Amino acid sequence: MTSTRHIPVLSEEVLKFLACRGDGIYIDATLGGGGHARMILEATSPGGTLIGIDRDLNALETARESLADYRERAKLIHGNFRDLKEICQKLGVTEVRGILMDLGMSSDQLEKTHRGFSFNFPDDPIDMRMDESTEFTAADALNGLSERDLRDIFWRYGEERWAAAIAREIVTTRRRYPFRRVGDLVGAVKRAIPAKARHGRRHMATRVFQALRIYVNGELEALEQGLESGLSLLAKGGRMVVISFHSLEDRMVKQAFNAAKREPELFGGKRFSVLTRRPIRPSEGEIQANPRARSAKLRAIERNLT
Numbered sequence: 001m002t003s004t005r006h007i008p009v010l011s012e013e014v015l016k017f018l019a020c021r022g023d024g025i026y027i028d029a030t031l032g033g034g035g036h037a038r039m040i041l042e043a044t045s046p047g048g049t050l051i052g053i054d055r056d057l058n059a060l061e062t063a064r065e066s067l068a069d070y071r072e073r074a075k076l077i078h079g080n081f082r083d084l085k086e087i088c089q090k091l092g093v094t095e096v097r098g099i100l101m102d103l104g105m106s107s108d109q110l111e112k113t114h115r116g117f118s119f120n121f122p123d124d125p126i127d128m129r130m131d132e133s134t135e136f137t138a139a140d141a142l143n144g145l146s147e148r149d150l151r152d153i154f155w156r157y158g159e160e161r162w163a164a165a166i167a168r169e170i171v172t173t174r175r176r177y178p179f180r181r182v183g184d185l186v187g188a189v190k191r192a193i194p195a196k197a198r199h200g201r202r203h204m205a206t207r208v209f210q211a212l213r214i215y216v217n218g219e220l221e222a223l224e225q226g227l228e229s230g231l232s233l234l235a236k237g238g239r240m241v242v243i244s245f246h247s248l249e250d251r252m253v254k255q256a257f258n259a260a261k262r263e264p265e266l267f268g269g270k271r272f273s274v275l276t277r278r279p280i281r282p283s284e285g286e287i288q289a290n291p292r293a294r295s296a297k298l299r300a301i302e303r304n305l306t
């Protein structure tokens with residue numbers, strides 16, 4: 001998998017808020033296929049350096065190919081942005097001018113990796129690990145967690161209305177056979193929910209898939225850590241831009257930015273200004289051209305000069 005199908009979201013806005021200069025160090029903490037990274041590299045020519053991070057080795061390989069022309073100025077790293085501080089420490093980097101996080105999944109992960117992220121491929125294994133070097137898969141969760149834990153995951157991370165019924169159906173089903181394929185899970189969701197709930201605007205399994213993915217990949221814990229580390233790495237005048245795709249993530253970003261602004265003692269007296277009072281949303285035109293952009297929300301923050 002070396003070419004990307006992923007269209008970068010809110011790209012003009014990302015560049016505007018990062019306010020890139022032709023020098024300094026920038027981090028793309030969610031490299032994906034390298035779409036935003038390429039734009040940052042172009043905007044920071046000739047002297048800017050980009051540190052690109054992704055926890056998915058396939059994404060890294062794709063980005064390595066698509067950013068080959070910028071090899072001299074791009075350091076691409078397999079890692080989790082949860083460990084941003086340690087990653088920077090290893091590179092000898094103490095301050096950066098800009099950080100981008102474009103959360104969630106890339107179109108490549110959904111459509112090309114066949115690791116069970118999409119309910120559209122019933123024969124795929126239910127794996128859902130973004131980083132295949134980790135151990136715990138979505139199938140392990142479905143076959144091993146208690147009914148109560150499953151219900152809590154669907155409710156908390158998916159805001160799934162039928163969480164309890166779906167968890168019950170999963171536990172009943174797995175007494176007969178273990179969950180292995182995407183189709184097994186879609187079937188259980190279908191059996192658990194009322195017939196009238198099966199044909200909404202969104203696929204009936206959307207929320208359950210989202211919830212399991214967030215749980216298996218520890219996405220909210222990583223975001224919490226990544227935001228904190230990112231804010232602590234910003235140089236004076238440096239900026240952090242985060243694009244999120246669901247309300248749990250957006251709430252965390254909003255709260256982390258507001259806390260940094262209100263409580264300078266959190267970051268050793270450093271002061272911050274939030275640049276987006278409300279989140280920036282994609283235009284209708286962008287959503288039409290790229291439906292994946294529909295739920296995107298961008299927030300940005302700047303470390304003050306003084």
Ligand SMILES: C[S@@+](CC[C@H](N)C(=O)[O-])C[C@H]1O[C@@H](n2cnc3c(N)ncnc32)[C@H](O)[C@@H]1O
Nearest residue numbers: 008030032033034035036054055056080081105
């Ligand atoms: C929406 S895509 C990024 C697309 C990219 N901005 C582009 O324009 O091509 C999100 C990427 O972030 C990666 N990712 C998600 N959580 C991560 C984490 N905690 N650490 C590192 N990478 C992560 C995913 O593997 C995925 O490749």
